[in-house]
Amino acid sequence: xxxxxxxxxxxxxxxxxxxxxxxxxxxxxxxxxxxxxxxxxxxxxxxxxxxxxxxxxxxxxxxxxxxxxxxxxxxxxxxxxxxxxxxxxxxxxxxxxxxxxxxxxxxxxxxxxxxxxxxxxxxxxxxxxxxxxxxxxxxxxxxx
Numbered sequence: 001x002x003x004x005x006x007x008x009x010x011x012x013x014x015x016x017x018x019x020x021x022x023x024x025x026x027x028x029x030x031x032x033x034x035x036x037x038x039x040x041x042x043x044x045x046x047x048x049x050x051x052x053x054x055x056x057x058x059x060x061x062x063x064x065x066x067x068x069x070x071x072x073x074x075x076x077x078x079x080x081x082x083x084x085x086x087x088x089x090x091x092x093x094x095x096x097x098x099x100x101x102x103x104x105x106x107x108x109x110x111x112x113x114x115x116x117x118x119x120x121x122x123x124x125x126x127x128x129x130x131x132x133x134x135x136x137x138x139x140x141x142x143x144x
Contacts, residue, residue, distance in 0.1 A: 027092065031112050034096075038109035048110060052118050059088055090119050 010018075063084050070080055092115060099111035 030096070031116050034108055034112040035116065038105070038112070040109065040113075043106070043110065045110060045113065048114060049118060052114050053122070056088060056119070056122055060084075063087055089123055090115065092119075
């Protein structure tokens with residue numbers, strides 16, 4: 001889609017509106033409708049939840065532990081937060097498409113559930129925290 005945005009076929013102001021429409025209206029509606037129609041009987045989501053939380057926590061911990069090394073190599077706080085967010089955020093639209101293609105409706109439902117209950121709240125909490133930690137550490141006069 002990036003090539004379409006850069007091609008100037010669609011006015012930049014319209015493109016921004018389309019992105020916001022998709023992100024703030026269509027994506028939540030997709031998650032809601034998927035979860036509303038899902039049949040969760042017999043689904044064992046506990047292992048999936050543990051794996052999801054564990055993988056996000058492990059990636060986040062590895063990145064936060066790498067911050068002193070990155071800072072010593074002149075990586076700015078702003079650059080670190082970009083690295084952190086890129087490494088920990090799910091590519092939700094792709095994940096939903098792949099889950100449905102590989103595992104059908106059950107995969108789509110489970111992925112939507114994991115995103116709604118685990119990924120979005122965790123990442124929405126951790127990304128600003130990483131920004132604050134990196135900014136504080138990069139502030140003039142900080143000893144860390």
